Amino acid sequence: MTIRATLLALALTTTMAGANADPHHKKRVCHDCGKVTSVRVTEQDGRGGxxxxxxxxxxxxxxxxxxxxxxxxxxxxxxxxxxxxxxxxxxxxxxNKVRTWTVKVRYDNGHTGSFQFRNDPGMHKGDRVRRADGSLRRA
Known part of the structure; x- marks a missing residue:
């Protein structure tokens, strides 16, 4: 009975190790997905006409x-x-002051990026975002 239990344990261990070593089960990283690390609003004087x-x-x-x-x-x-x-x-x-929102992002692949908006993008630190068409969108 103990040999049978040992063989069963060995078979299960081998099966589980094989599943983790399978190269087809790699974790996929979204290179355009990330998290907002900061949102900063700046004001500059507008142009006089x-x-x-x-x-x-x-x-x-x-x-x-x-x-x-x-x-x-x-x-x-x-x-x-x-x-x-x-x-x-x-x-x-x-x-005629001009406001600019600068949103900094840390992507899931470790890279960082910065985006500027002329209107409030409604994003906050910690929000999940995705880069699309040269801009950011909430994920």
Whole structure:
């Protein structure tokens, strides 16, 4: 009876070892799948356009025209217009801030990647994602 039990145990052990050594049972890794490691939002000043330049120039010119008389008034008007145009462009840039979401990913194969979005992608640290068409999507 013990020989039979020993043979049975040996047969089961050999069968199990053979199943684990089978090269057709390799674990498949998705090279486009991964996990979000960080999401960072940054703000940058937008670009000031013609509206800011024109409005700032007009306002600066009107203020400069209030200073002095004669040639001094003309110089103050021109200086006010130039300074107002410069300030107007920068003020418009501050008003039109641009947000960027940077999402960093660690893929299942160990590689890392980074993606930028102009709108909130709705992803958070730890989310499972998949790279598709040059962007990220939730998995």
């Amino acid at each position: 013609a509206a800011g330049v024109v409005l700032g120039g007009v306002a600066g010119g009107l203020l400069g025209n209030q200073v002095g008389s004669g040639t001094g008034r003309s110089l103050a008007t021109v200086a006010g217009a130039v300074g107002g145009a410069y300030a107007g462009k920068h003020i418009e840039g501050k008003i």
